[in-house]
Amino acid sequence: MLDTGSEQAFVAFERVQKSYDGETLVVKDLNLDIAKGEFLTMLGPSGSGKTTCLMMLAGFETATHGEIRLQGKEINNIPPHKRGIGMVFQNYALFPHMTVAENLSFPLEVRKIGKSERETKIKRALDMVQMGQFGGRRPAQLSGGQQQRIALARALVFEPELVLMDEPLGALDKQLRETLQFEITRLAHDLGITVVYVTHDQTEALTMSDRVAVFDDGRIQQLAAPDALYEEPQNSFVAQFIGENNTLHGTVKQMGKESCTVELASGEVIEALPVNVSQVGDRTLVSIRPERVEIDPAPGTMEHTLDAEVKEFIYMGDVFRTRLAVAGKDDFVVKTRNRANQTRLRPGQKIRIGWMPQDCRALDP
Known part of the structure; x- marks a missing residue:
């Protein structure tokens, strides 16, 4: 069982609020601890605040109030590139003018890693996602599923301890999505990384996560393991949102x-x-x-x-x-x-x- 006590929290949101206009709160008084090595999914409908929470953790948005900590250290004012966090987006965000290997090399060059070590890390990351033969191709020569594997490899190549994923499988067809769900979960557990995953797909959340935070109206409605969430919903929103319900x-x-x-x-x-x-x-x-x-x-x-x-x-x-x-x-x-x-x-x-x-x-x- 994962220890999610606040003393051990790898990621901690403490009384975090977010407003874009100074009046309406899109995230309301969020308190959330995430354990090291945990796969936590933020699940909810559009506009529920889940993506805003992810973007505040990544550093692309600033919290209006409260504290976000990573390994006990406050990161509110640390820029994204200095947080050491891997990111995977729905739209892949690969550089079209670079080869696959060059795409993976970029985050390593930014971190001043030498050429031979870069090559070793790139090979290892591509092998992890079963794309070892594709280093010389450009993104346009790859299918959607292959591009998403490369985006995942790029997020893992510098060996971050925390990876954030924002609807990464949303653009893929059902069969490929299910295949990648299992691959991402296996990789996360094999590598021992902490994953914060955002989706509006309940099946994805239930099959991939250690715990799921169900968001609505800027608040966590329930935070629990997938089976507890499905079998023991704590309010009617969660009961209606997770699975089919009478x-x-x-x-x-x-x-x-x-x-x-x-x-x-x-x-x-x-x-x-x-x-x-x-x-x-x-x-x-x-x-x-x-x-x-x-x-x-x-x-x-x-x-x-x-x-x-x-x-x-x-x-x-x-x-x-x-x-x-x-x-x-x-x-x-x-x-x-x-x-x-x-x-x-x-x-x-x-x-x-x-x-x-x-x-x-x-x-x-």
């Missing part, structure tokens, strides 16, 4: 430590984990993941069962996605694995669905 509106009728009773807007009564509600009468949004719901469960196997009507049944290869009308809403989704002899449902069919109370979370409305 929500039902209701009111808290009874309140206990481990569970609460919720009366849904349609009149049904269910049990849920009280995550973001505090008292009887609170309005709530009950959250249930599609894969936690069972269709026509065997009697007595599920604590909650509700009537449902099939609206749509979609074959997706490995799973079936069924859209249902449940408790007055017609956008309730259930995902079931594609098994042998699976019954295919048809629109208009009446069924029962069920789930367990521990899979159901009472969040803010």
Whole structure:
């Protein structure tokens, strides 16, 4: 487990704020510690503040208030080129008039590294990203995926301890993106570098990261390991933003430590984990993941069962996605694995669905 205590923090944001116009804060009172060797992803919609945080860490933006520290040293006033941080952007940012080897040589020349050592480091970096044969080519002669590998090699060539990545795979097709996700994660762990990664792609964040900071409206809404983020969202924004999610509106009728009773807007009564509600009468949004719901469960196997009507049944290869009308809403989704002899449902069919109370979370409305 990574130690993310503030004494050990490799990167620390302390009460950091950012405003471009002196009035509106795009980053609000950010406190965040990142451990050495950690792969941390900043995830959120456009305008949530994640890229601004990355740019302040890189030195391309200045914090309006607060302190940013690297290895315990304040870096607010240190220019970008003196921070010793590797950067990878979505648009590659390679010099078009230089060969691949010259692109990689540039950050080494800036650091006054001798010619023979430069050649050794360039070869090692190109081999790392499986581009050893491409040193003599120019960026225009490479595909998008190859250019992104070179951009990654250039960020790693001077052996930085911290690498920042801003939507680096955003311009690539799905299959190539998935390949590079695994390669970047493997490289980061093999080299022991710290990575701060910015994306709006939830799958990317969940598959690559040690921890994910979910941003909205200039604040971190939740900071957790990927599985905790998905299984245990702390508010309705995170529940809705991470993965697919079902929500039902209701009111808290009874309140206990481990569970609460919720009366849904349609009149049904269910049990849920009280995550973001505090008292009887609170309005709530009950959250249930599609894969936690069972269709026509065997009697007595599920604590909650509700009537449902099939609206749509979609074959997706490995799973079936069924859209249902449940408790007055017609956008309730259930995902079931594609098994042998699976019954295919048809629109208009009446069924029962069920789930367990521990899979159901009472969040803010």
